[in-house]
Amino acid sequence: MSTPGDQPQFASPTDFNIQLADWLSKANRRIHRTLKARPSDRINADTARMLPIPPVDPPGWWRSSLRLPRDHYVRLDTNDYSIHPLAIGRRIEVKADLDQVLAFCEGTEVARHARCWARHQSLTDPAHAAARQRFVPADELEVEQRPLETYDRIFGVIDGGLTSGEGVT
Structure with a gap:
């Protein structure tokens, strides 16, 4: 178990149950100052006062x-x-x-x-x-390749400018 103030560390629900059983074996040996009894001596009286469990099962997932x-x-x-x-x-x-x-x-x-x-x-x-x-080799990729002169024409680097139907899509 951890010291007071620390967050308990449990590896799994089974680990939690093991640590809880260890702690209960120690706690049930001591007489509680206020109750003047051990917790294990009070379990029957406490259980008798509990309400029944609701009929709806809690979600399992x-x-x-x-x-x-x-x-x-x-x-x-x-x-x-x-x-x-x-x-x-x-x-x-x-x-x-x-x-x-x-x-x-x-x-x-x-x-x-x-x-x-x-x-x-x-x-x-x-x-x-x-x-x-895994990756696809570059030669197997289907990527449109536009001639570089198209960009030169778009930006006016070469004479002729844009022709009809050309442009950035």
């Missing part, structure tokens, strides 16, 4: 829908999770529970990560990194 930015990462809590680069610029749905983070694009899974409970981490799937490294 955290959900978000967004357009994937160029860096192909989404942030959940303080962590960044990679998404397959093919989904860049497209709308994705991100779902997370206590154990995993999933991303879908048009119903197709584009990311699956184990949920990270540490803070300020970047989690990158090796397949996403490899896909990001």
